[in-house]
Amino acid sequence: MKLKISFFKEPKHVGVVTCVSWNNTEDVFSCGDDHKLLKWNLVNGECLTVTTFPDDFYPTCMHLFPKINTGSSKHQHDVILIACADGKFHIVNNNGRIEKSVNAHQGACLVAQWSPDGAGLLTAGEDGFVKIWSRNGLLRSTVVQSDEPCYNSIWSPDSSAILYTKGNSLVIKYLNSSTKLTKWKAHDGVILCVAWNANNNLIISGSEDGYSKIWDSFGQQLSVSVKHDQPITNVSWSPAGDMFIIGSYNLIRLCNANGWSHCLDRPSTGSIYSIAWSSDGTQLAAACANGHVLFAHIIDREFTWKNFACTQTGRKVVSIKDILTDQSDQLDYPDRVIQIAMGFNHLVVATVKQCFIHKLTSWNTPVTFDLKEGTISMILLAERCICVIERAGVSIYSYMGRLLASPRCGSRPETLGRAAVSLGPDSFALVDQTDRKVIHVHDLPTGLIVRSSNDNAVTKLVHKMTVSNIALSQTGPINERQLALLDYNRDLHVVTVKDPKPKFVKLGSQVLSIIWSAETELLVGLRANSVVAWCCSRAATQPDWLALTTVSKDISDLGRNPSIVSIEDGVVCVCRGNGSLFHVSLAAFPEKLLKHVATNMWQEALQLCRTVEDETLWACLAVLAWQYNQLAVAEEAFAIIHQYHQVCYIQHLRSSIPEKLTT
Structure with a gap:
C-alpha cells in the first residue's frame, strides 16, 4: 500500500497554505495567507477562486459542517468554519460570503471545529482558552482557562469531552462536570497536533520533539514512531481508523493503525500544515508551506482469499490473479474505486456510483447495482449476503444484487468500526453506539429461513461490560448462531443468539483478537504469547469439556497489538505488531473433524x-x-x-x- 501524490506545476496560492477541507469526495476547499478561498475539483482538475477575503484575514484552521443524517436543511451542509490569526472565527457559506464573525480569543484563534453532531463548535487560541459555542456563534461556555497557548483541541467522537494540548501534555476534559479530567505528559516537546478517531477511539499526537504517538482514551501509550528530523506539524486519522497520516517538513508518511509505516514520501512542499481525508478514506489533501495543495490517493491495496490475489493498481483499475493457474486479468471501472472485499468465492468492488459483484470463476461478468451514496466506509462478506455501510445507512444485499434489508444503526453509520459490526450468513450484528454494552442482532431474509409468526427479527443482547469486538459464527442453522465478543477487560464470551434466555459464557481472558472459521464452528483467539482454538465452543457450559477441546500453541515476538487475519483449514494467519504476516498450523485435524460432523459423516x-x-x-x-x-x-x-x-x-x-x- 502506498500513496500516489500529485499537485499542480505552479502553486495556485501565493504564500503559505494553512488549511484544507473536503466538501465531498471530489471537491476540496483551501485557504492561505493570500486571503483566497479556492475550490479544487479532482475529477476535471479545475481550481476556482471562490472569494478573496479582506487583507487582514489570515486563516489558521478550516472545518466544513459535518454531513449527518438528521433531516436538516441542505444549506447547513455547506457552511465553512474558519479561524483567523486576529482571534476571530468566521462562519462562511460555500459562496465565500461571511455570514458571521465572532471575536473569540486574545491573540490568534488556532482551532475552530464543528462538533461531530453539528450541534455546536469549539475554538482554542493563543490565550490558552478553549470555548464552546452554539452553531450560530453564541458563547455557551469557557471550558478551559490556561496560561499556556493551546495549539490544538478536538472533540471526542461522541461530543461528550474535548481533548486539548497544554505544553507537552494532553488533557481530556469531560463536559459533564462530575467527571474528573484526564491529563498526562505525552511528549518532551510542545505538542502541535492531535487527532481522535471515532471508529477505534484512539488518539494520535505530534510534537516538536519529532515523535508521533498513539494513545487510548485513558492516556495509555500504544505506539511511538521513529524520531523525525523535524517537528510533526499535522496528524490525521483515516475515517475508518485503519490508517493515519503524519505531516512534517518535506515529509508525508502513511501508517497503519498500530503505527508501522506503509510508505514514506518526501515531496518538496515545505512544512505540511493541514491534512484532510476524503469521507471514503481513499484520498487526502494537504496544505503546504510553498503555496501548493498536495493531493494523494491510496493505491497498491492488496487482498487475498485462498488462491486468489487482488491488487488495486490505479484509481479505476484492479488486477486479479489465480496463483494456482497463473491466470490473471485487469478489471477497469468507469469510476474511482473506493472499497474492495474478497471472500466466499466473490470479489466485490465499490466505486463512487456502483457496486460490482464478480464471481471468482467468471471475473468479466459482474452483477452491478447502484449505491445510495458514494461514501462507502466498509464492505462485509458472508456466505449468502453482502453488507455495505455508507453514510446513507447500512444495506444488506444478496450476491445477485437484490436488497435484502436495511437495518437501523443510528444517525452516523459511517462511524461504525469493523470491530463493532459482524455479518453472518443469515444475521447481522452491531454494537449500539449510544450504549456499547448492548448488541443488536438482525435476522436477514435470505430465503433459507423459515420463521414462525411470533419470531422477533431483532435480538437485543445486553452484556455486563462495554463491548469492544464482536464476531458471528459463519456456519450452522440460524437457531444455533453463536456470537463471540471481547469486552474492554479483554475477556472472551460466547452466546447463542436464539436461546430463549441468552447466557454469556466466558471462554478465556486476555484475548486480543478473535475470528470464526468460515467453514466450521471453530473459534480462534490470539493472546500476547499464544494462539488458542476453541474447537467446541458450545462445551463452555462444562468447564472440564472446554479444557479438553481447546488447542493452544505458544508463539513469540508478536509485538504490540497483533491481530488474526484469517483461518483456513486450521492454519491461522497472524499479523504481528510490525505488520509482518506469519502462519501457524493449529487445528487442521479438529477442523476436518468439524466438517465431518457438520455433514453427518x-x-x-x-x-x-x-x-x-x-x-x-x-x-x-x-x-x-x-x-x-x-x-x-x-x-x-x-x-x-x-x-x-x-x-x-x-x-x-x-x-x-x-x-x-x-x-
Whole structure:
C-alpha cells in the first residue's frame, strides 16, 4: 500500500497554505495567507477562486459542517468554519460570503471545529482558552482557562469531552462536570497536533520533539514512531481508523493503525500544515508551506482469499490473479474505486456510483447495482449476503444484487468500526453506539429461513461490560448462531443468539483478537504469547469439556497489538505488531473433524480420530457426539480419553431407551 501524490506545476496560492477541507469526495476547499478561498475539483482538475477575503484575514484552521443524517436543511451542509490569526472565527457559506464573525480569543484563534453532531463548535487560541459555542456563534461556555497557548483541541467522537494540548501534555476534559479530567505528559516537546478517531477511539499526537504517538482514551501509550528530523506539524486519522497520516517538513508518511509505516514520501512542499481525508478514506489533501495543495490517493491495496490475489493498481483499475493457474486479468471501472472485499468465492468492488459483484470463476461478468451514496466506509462478506455501510445507512444485499434489508444503526453509520459490526450468513450484528454494552442482532431474509409468526427479527443482547469486538459464527442453522465478543477487560464470551434466555459464557481472558472459521464452528483467539482454538465452543457450559477441546500453541515476538487475519483449514494467519504476516498450523485435524460432523459423516469422523490418535481430537468427537445424540460414538470417544463416569452414564442411557435413538 502506498500513496500516489500529485499537485499542480505552479502553486495556485501565493504564500503559505494553512488549511484544507473536503466538501465531498471530489471537491476540496483551501485557504492561505493570500486571503483566497479556492475550490479544487479532482475529477476535471479545475481550481476556482471562490472569494478573496479582506487583507487582514489570515486563516489558521478550516472545518466544513459535518454531513449527518438528521433531516436538516441542505444549506447547513455547506457552511465553512474558519479561524483567523486576529482571534476571530468566521462562519462562511460555500459562496465565500461571511455570514458571521465572532471575536473569540486574545491573540490568534488556532482551532475552530464543528462538533461531530453539528450541534455546536469549539475554538482554542493563543490565550490558552478553549470555548464552546452554539452553531450560530453564541458563547455557551469557557471550558478551559490556561496560561499556556493551546495549539490544538478536538472533540471526542461522541461530543461528550474535548481533548486539548497544554505544553507537552494532553488533557481530556469531560463536559459533564462530575467527571474528573484526564491529563498526562505525552511528549518532551510542545505538542502541535492531535487527532481522535471515532471508529477505534484512539488518539494520535505530534510534537516538536519529532515523535508521533498513539494513545487510548485513558492516556495509555500504544505506539511511538521513529524520531523525525523535524517537528510533526499535522496528524490525521483515516475515517475508518485503519490508517493515519503524519505531516512534517518535506515529509508525508502513511501508517497503519498500530503505527508501522506503509510508505514514506518526501515531496518538496515545505512544512505540511493541514491534512484532510476524503469521507471514503481513499484520498487526502494537504496544505503546504510553498503555496501548493498536495493531493494523494491510496493505491497498491492488496487482498487475498485462498488462491486468489487482488491488487488495486490505479484509481479505476484492479488486477486479479489465480496463483494456482497463473491466470490473471485487469478489471477497469468507469469510476474511482473506493472499497474492495474478497471472500466466499466473490470479489466485490465499490466505486463512487456502483457496486460490482464478480464471481471468482467468471471475473468479466459482474452483477452491478447502484449505491445510495458514494461514501462507502466498509464492505462485509458472508456466505449468502453482502453488507455495505455508507453514510446513507447500512444495506444488506444478496450476491445477485437484490436488497435484502436495511437495518437501523443510528444517525452516523459511517462511524461504525469493523470491530463493532459482524455479518453472518443469515444475521447481522452491531454494537449500539449510544450504549456499547448492548448488541443488536438482525435476522436477514435470505430465503433459507423459515420463521414462525411470533419470531422477533431483532435480538437485543445486553452484556455486563462495554463491548469492544464482536464476531458471528459463519456456519450452522440460524437457531444455533453463536456470537463471540471481547469486552474492554479483554475477556472472551460466547452466546447463542436464539436461546430463549441468552447466557454469556466466558471462554478465556486476555484475548486480543478473535475470528470464526468460515467453514466450521471453530473459534480462534490470539493472546500476547499464544494462539488458542476453541474447537467446541458450545462445551463452555462444562468447564472440564472446554479444557479438553481447546488447542493452544505458544508463539513469540508478536509485538504490540497483533491481530488474526484469517483461518483456513486450521492454519491461522497472524499479523504481528510490525505488520509482518506469519502462519501457524493449529487445528487442521479438529477442523476436518468439524466438517465431518457438520455433514453427518460420523464413521469418517471416527476413522479420522483412530488414525491421528490425538486425545484432543477424541475429546472433540466425544463432546460433539454427545451433543448430537450419537451415543455409540460418544461412548467410544469418552472411553479413549478416560472419562469413565461419562461412559457409564451413556451405557445406562443406551440400556434404558429404544435402540433407534442411539443410532
